[in-house]
Structure formats: C-alpha cells, structure tokens
Amino acid sequence: MTREVPERTPFATIDDMPPPMQAMIFDALERMAADPQMRRVRAAAQRALDPRPGQRLLDAGCGVGEVARDLAAAVAPGGQVVGVDASAAAIAVATGRAGDARVTYAVGDLLSLDFEDQTFDGVRAERVLQHMGEPDAGVAELVRVTRAGGRVCLVDTDWLSLASDGLPDDLVSRMWQGAMVARQHQPTMGRTLRRRLVRAGLVDVVCEPVPLWFTDPDDASTVIPLFNRSIPREAGFIPEELWDPWWAAVDRAADAGELLAVVTIWVAAGVRP
Ligand SMILES: C[S@@+](CC[C@H](N)C(=O)[O-])C[C@H]1O[C@@H](n2cnc3c(N)ncnc32)[C@H](O)[C@@H]1O
Secondary structure: OOOOOOOOOHHHHHHHOOHHHHHHHHHHHHHHHHOHHHHHHHHHHHHHHOOOOOOEEEEEOOOOOHHHHHHHHHHOOOOEEEEEEOOHHHHHHHHHHOOOOOEEEEEOEOOEOOOOOOOEEEEEEEOOHHHOOOHHHHHHHHHHOEEEEEEEEEEEEEEEEEEEEOOOHHHHHHHHHHHHHOOOOOOOHHHHHHHHHHHOOOEEEEEEEEEEEEOOHHHHOOOOHHHOOOOOHHHOOOOHHHHHHHHHHHHHHHHOOOOEEEEEEEEEEEEOO
C-alpha cells in the first residue's frame, strides 16, 4: 500500500490546537481511561510492566496522567511515578489532578528525556509511538532510562486491524483508508511493538493483542474516532464526500442492532539486559 505519511499527527502537537479542541482531546483521554474495554488493555499492560512496591516508574507520553495515578498504588510504599508529556496543556491538567505525592508530572520529549541513564525500574509508553516520526529512536530513549533488569512496556493501536460488520464494505474501506490509515503516522504500530523491542536488544520479550469490540456507535467513539460525532465536520477528519453516507450507514446499522466494530490494541514488554 502506498500512502503519504503525514508530517505530524494532531496528537504530536496538542499545544498548537485551540483550547476547545484540547479540551475535547483531554475529555476523550479520560473517557478512554474509564472505558471497560480499555481497562482490559491497561490491565494487560500492568501485568506486562509488573510494578512492585518501592519502584521508580516512568509513563512517557502520559497525556492527562490517569495511568501514572493508577500506578502510584502499585509502587507504594516508597515508590515514585513520573509522567512526562510533550504537551504543556496536558501536563497542566495532569498536575491539577495529581493528588498523590508519589506522582509527579513534567513536560518533556520522549525522544530526549531529561533523565540519567538507568533512572527507572520500569518504563511505559501508551499510544504515543504511533504519533512519532522516529518511533525506534523513542524506544531507544525509553531503554536508555531503564535500569538493567528493568522492564519497558509499550501499548499501541493497530489501525489496520479495524474491522466491522453491518456497514457497506465499499464505504468502510474508503473510510478506513481515507480517515484512519491516511491520517495516522504509523497505522500498524501495535503489531510492530514486539519487533521493535527485540531490535532494541531487550530480552524475555512478550506481547499480547487485546481486541476491543463495540456494538454501539457511542461506545465505539471512545476508542475509534470515526464514530465520534463531536469531531466537527469542518475538522475534515471524515472525508467531506463520505460524511453524509457514513453517518446514514452508522445510524441504519445501529437502529437495526447490527453494528459491530473491532480494533486491536497491542501490549508488548521486555527486560533490559
Ligand atoms: C493518544 S495520547 C495518549 C496519552 C496517554 N498515554 C494515554 O494512553 O491516555 C498521545 C500522547 O502522546 C504525547 N506525545 C506525542 N509525541 C510525544 C513526544 N515526542 N514526547 C512526549 N509525548 C508525546 C501527546 O502529547 C499525547 O498526550
């Protein structure tokens, strides 16, 4: 498949967006954190990271910081969790909600983390690499700040795994290609995580695909932006010529109780030798 790789995805440049758009993104991240299907993904990631009391952990690309807050309980007593994100606006929201002295947040770039080598016992990055132009440089940086024997855990979506039933096939393939695949920097990132960890020299690499499925468009909208009606038409996320047929088909399938949408998110982890 040939496609033009977008220079940057919106998630790489949240601070350049108007505040209402930022608020929409932060709200979407929080809805995601509360979603039962995403909780399965995060439970798999927590098993893979295997946090222990007293450990120092990093969540790189932490967004508004819910995972860092969840991890604080796992490292108590004595541990510490640091959340870093490129977006100052996201870090401001995360800091406002921290409420736990074991969690701190800072603005920072995953490609150039402001930490000494081998600072952390465990490092994670969730749905960040798909937005980056140099994901392997990002993985190398995560490995650099992980101590020998520490774990690196990656979580990412495989947008090419999107599948559906109850919607017209030709419309679906144009939507998947036009809206999801063409607009993602790294649409297959999820399935590549294991290989990237192996190539980065980690050992005992494990991976787990977590399928998420939805039968209600509003539920699906939490994870699959194609079903998110609050993204305005003018944003151009859905190709203009597909806007009307898409929503008509979604409504028809939902009204008939026939909608099914599936996407796989991968969790992969390994140990720094
Ligand atoms: C889809 S959000 C995921 C946020 C969070 N990990 C979660 O799962 O809810 C992607 C996040 O990655 C951040 N990000 C993108 N590129 C980054 C980079 N080079 N360094 C640090 N953070 C980055 C964005 O600011 C955004 O908060």
